[in-house]
Amino acid sequence: MSEVIVENVHKSFGTVEVLKGVSLKVKKGEVFALIGRSGSGKSTLLRCMNGLEKVNSGHIEIAGHAMSRDPAQLRKLRTDVGIVFQSYNLFPHLSVGENIMLAPRIVRNVAKSEARNTAKEVLKLVGLSEKFDAYPDELSGGQQQRVAIARSLAMQPKVMLFDEVTSALDPELTEEVLSVMEQLARDGMTMILVTHEMGFAKRVATRTIFMHQGTIWEEGASREMFANPRTPEMRQFVKSDVK
Amino acid sequence: MTFRTFGPDEFLFLLSGLQWTVLLTIIALIGGGVTGFLIALARVSSLQWLRIAAGTYIQIIQGIPVLMILFLSYYGLGLAGLDLPPLFAAGASMTVYASGYLAEIWRGCIQSVPKQQWEASESLAMTRAQQYRYVVLPQALRISLPSTVGFAVQVVKNTSIASIIGFVELARAGQLINNATFQPFRVFVAVAALYFVVCYPLSQLSRWLERRLHVGSHR
Ligand SMILES: Nc1ncnc2c1ncn2[C@@H]1O[C@H](COP(=O)(O)OP(=O)(O)OP(=O)(O)O)[C@@H](O)[C@H]1O
Numbered sequence: 001m002s003e004v005i006v007e008n009v010h011k012s013f014g015t016v017e018v019l020k021g022v023s024l025k026v027k028k029g030e031v032f033a034l035i036g037r038s039g040s041g042k043s044t045l046l047r048c049m050n051g052l053e054k055v056n057s058g059h060i061e062i063a064g065h066a067m068s069r070d071p072a073q074l075r076k077l078r079t080d081v082g083i084v085f086q087s088y089n090l091f092p093h094l095s096v097g098e099n100i101m102l103a104p105r106i107v108r109n110v111a112k113s114e115a116r117n118t119a120k121e122v123l124k125l126v127g128l129s130e131k132f133d134a135y136p137d138e139l140s141g142g143q144q145q146r147v148a149i150a151r152s153l154a155m156q157p158k159v160m161l162f163d164e165v166t167s168a169l170d171p172e173l174t175e176e177v178l179s180v181m182e183q184l185a186r187d188g189m190t191m192i193l194v195t196h197e198m199g200f201a202k203r204v205a206t207r208t209i210f211m212h213q214g215t216i217w218e219e220g221a222s223r224e225m226f227a228n229p230r231t232p233e234m235r236q237f238v239k240s241d242v243k
Numbered sequence: 244m245t246f247r248t249f250g251p252d253e254f255l256f257l258l259s260g261l262q263w264t265v266l267l268t269i270i271a272l273i274g275g276g277v278t279g280f281l282i283a284l285a286r287v288s289s290l291q292w293l294r295i296a297a298g299t300y301i302q303i304i305q306g307i308p309v310l311m312i313l314f315l316s317y318y319g320l321g322l323a324g325l326d327l328p329p330l331f332a333a334g335a336s337m338t339v340y341a342s343g344y345l346a347e348i349w350r351g352c353i354q355s356v357p358k359q360q361w362e363a364s365e366s367l368a369m370t371r372a373q374q375y376r377y378v379v380l381p382q383a384l385r386i387s388l389p390s391t392v393g394f395a396v397q398v399v400k401n402t403s404i405a406s407i408i409g410f411v412e413l414a415r416a417g418q419l420i421n422n423a424t425f426q427p428f429r430v431f432v433a434v435a436a437l438y439f440v441v442c443y444p445l446s447q448l449s450r451w452l453e454r455r456l457h458v459g460s461h462r
């Protein structure tokens with residue numbers, strides 16, 4: 001059974017159609033890379049998957065929850081879907097530990113001691129055990145991004161979405177974040193990631209989707225797709241993006 | 244005809260006037276704070292009619308002089324058959340005045356919390372109330388402290404308007420003493436000094452908070 005189902009999703013901003021009938025299925029434990037030129041609709045597609053953007057038509061189902069406009073229904077879906085953004089978006093007034101414990105405490109109603117244990121676990125997973133009491137402004141960008149990942153993981157999501165989470169980082173810090181994501185993938189997390197790191201997509205993603213002008217232009221097993229792009233657009237994109 | 248001179252007794256009288264000034268300020272800030280907070284929330288509500296209603300209220304309050312608010316509540320409530328003590332009328336009008344300005348200050352602070360903070364908390368499945376309670380308002384509060392304290396200084400000074408309806412706060416006390424002593428320079432220097440003694444520390448506090456709580460810092 002598929003963990004993520006997206007069926008014929010259309011999305012417009014005003015009169016501009018940004019997603020023109022997108023469909024995809026992601027099985028449990030699969031890692032999908034979303035690549036494509038700027039403005040092709042990658043972020044919009046990802047944001048539709050947790051209801052940050054409302055679709056105009058089509059159907060989305062994640063971890064057994066149908067996408068809905070009903071706030072309570074939408075929150076149920078969101079408890080099972082984590083998202084990490086390019087700009088980290090940690091809560092600056094809370095310590096790292098508090099950032100991580102907040103949602104489990106107030107959304108999942110987890111007991112304080114249990115939330116604390118979970119927070120320590122996920123912090124260890126991202127290699128920042130010693131930063132429990134630090135504040136976001138005391139951390140490097142890479143560390144903040146790893147805390148953001150830990151904060152999502154503490155909700156014990158079934159699916160993780162990543163939107164260019166390393167784009168604001170220099171190469172060294174990019175590596176530390178990517179290795180956390182690679183570990184997650186190995187542990188069997190279902191993931192969809194928008195990325196410009198072609199090497200990472202090729203190595204870690206089981207499948208890759210190339211988006212072009214609001215549609216899925218090309219989709220396939222990552223290795224094969226990068227080795228033999230079928231469409232001229234994808235070929236052009238891969239060539240211009242090789243680092 | 245003999246005049247009193249401006250001595251210790253007269254100074255004590257000014258001090259008792261200062262007490263009423265401070266009390267009126269406190270009433271205005273508490274009453275205006277509670278009302279202003281609710282209006283600020285209404286101003287950023289997702290319900291359009293609520294936003295418009297709150298915006299209209301703010302525009303009206305900011306568009307008329309405090310003196311008119313005072314007259315309206317003093318004579319207006321009097322016409323309605325309520326014989327109000329000056330403290331009540333002054334407290335009510337200062338509350339209305341402060342609520343209009345605090346609402347606008349706080350609306351700005353709430354809206355200056357980056358929209359990414361909303362998105363991150365929303366994505367963690369928080370309800371709107373939880374987003375306000377745990378993520379947005381704590382940050383808005385920090386942002387708002389310098390301008391709120393700064394506004395408190397304005398309120399202290401504007402309470403002098405209540406002297407018009409016979410409320411004996413500091414400015415009115417000064418007038419009364421001057422009428423008895425006819426030493427306007429001495430009297431009003433003393434009155435001004437007393438206002439300064441209250442307002443200066445507040446202004447300094449506001450500046451200190453501003454330096455201390457620059458956006459993005461947690462301390
Ligand atoms: N909130 C919005 N309002 C209006 N237009 C938007 C909005 N968000 C995105 N768009 C437009 O939708 C299109 C797709 O944007 P999207 O952010 O999904 O692209 P992307 O593939 O993620 O690009 P990038 O690689 O630059 O992040 C763009 O043309 C963008 O200008």
Ligand SMILES: [Mg+2]
Pocket residue numbers: 042043044164
């Ligand atoms: Mg994007």
